[in-house]
Amino acid sequence: MKKIFFYIIPFIMLVSGCAGGAQLTTRQILRQRDFTGTYVISNVNGLVIDIFGNSEDDNMPLILYTLHGEDNQIFIIERQEDLTYKITAKHSGMALTIKNDMVLQSGWKGDDNQKWLIFESKDGIVKLISYLDNRVLSISKYIYYEETAMDVSEDNNLPEQQFRLIKQF
Numbered sequence: 001m002k003k004i005f006f007y008i009i010p011f012i013m014l015v016s017g018c019a020g021g022a023q024l025t026t027r028q029i030l031r032q033r034d035f036t037g038t039y040v041i042s043n044v045n046g047l048v049i050d051i052f053g054n055s056e057d058d059n060m061p062l063i064l065y066t067l068h069g070e071d072n073q074i075f076i077i078e079r080q081e082d083l084t085y086k087i088t089a090k091h092s093g094m095a096l097t098i099k100n101d102m103v104l105q106s107g108w109k110g111d112d113n114q115k116w117l118i119f120e121s122k123d124g125i126v127k128l129i130s131y132l133d134n135r136v137l138s139i140s141k142y143i144y145y146e147e148t149a150m151d152v153s154e155d156n157n158l159p160e161q162q163f164r165l166i167k168q169f
Contacts, residue, residue: 010162016109032118032120033120033169035076035079035085035118035120035165036078036085037168038076038168039127039165040067040074040166041106041161041166042067042166043163045144047064047066048064049062049063049064049073049075050061050063050091050155050164051073051091052147055092056092056094058104058105059106060105061098061149062103062104062149062150063147063148064144064145064146064147064150065146071091072091074089074090074168075087075089075096076088076090076135077118078117082119084116084131085115085118086114086115087116087117091104094106095108097113098152102149103150112132115131116128116129116130124164126162126164126165134153135154135155136154136161137152137163138150138161139161140159144160
């Protein structure tokens, strides 16, 4: 439990603009709901997160794509004992993993580059924050086209880092 507090303090400063510009407190972060479930993750521009080519191979990139409903666009989010989240692609069972600033799928090892924090603002927008270094899942180079790769970058509170979790049943 100690480790989460080490990351929450910088995280508070990181997302200070996330909820209407108000400074977040540790209490607000810890009061976030449990996001465990199965989701399509949509960027606020309407494209969804997808594993490139519906591939089940290791190290395939996370991209933006038009919603088609296949399992490579569905993600299973599971809360871990340390209050972080494991996010896996439904079609491959592989975890979202940060490698060299890019976000790829790879087998779950439980390393910090595979753990995520989720912050939801009052309007339902979420940010997916790397437990490794507090960087935020982002659309690479702010390009909103199909097959644009996803990476992690410093929080800038712009739409390329804002997502909606669409619950799947």
